[in-house]
Amino acid sequence: MKSKAYNKLAGRGPGAVPAILIxxxxxxxxDQWMGFSEDSLLLRKxxxxxxxxxxRIExxxxxxxxxxxxxxxxxxxSLTTILDDNRKRLEAAFSAFAE
Incomplete structure (x- = not known):
């Protein structure tokens, strides 16, 4: 990953919503990447x-x-866990800020 893109993700700060790289x-x-019909969309792998x-990279x-x-x-x-963990972290941060 180029340093400019890395710095945008790594340098978000402790209060920022974390970026998830997929x-x-x-x-x-x-030809096997995906299949689709009116009923479904299938992404393979x-x-x-x-x-x-x-x-940060200087x-x-x-x-x-x-x-x-x-x-x-x-x-x-895993997606549910990621979302729940971040929701809890943000709720705690807002609670501390409101006090």
């Missing part, structure tokens, strides 16, 4: 997610490798 893996055969944290012409752990498979359960 990597969509697709089959090698382009899977997505992984991660958040980007760490110090040099403009560098890149940073981002890892997507296999345990971070994006599915209904």
């Amino acid at each position: 990597l969509m893996c697709l089959p090698d055969n382009e 899977c997505c992984y997610f991660t958040t980007v944290t760490g110090p 040099s403009e012409n560098t890149t940073r490798q981002i890892s997507f752990p296999r345990r971070n498979l994006l599915n209904v359960s």
Whole structure:
């Protein structure tokens, strides 16, 4: 990932809503990427997610490798957990701010 894009994600600050980076893996055969009909839309293979944290990159012409752990498979359960965790974090932040 180029340093400019990395800095936009990593440098959001502690009070910001965290950005979630999603990597969509697709089959090698382009014809198998998706299927659709009036009843469904099917995307084949899977997505992984991660958040980007760490110090900003000062040099403009560098890149940073981002890892997507296999345990971070994006599915209904993981998405619900991500949303619940962020809702709780934001509620706590607003509660502390209101006091």
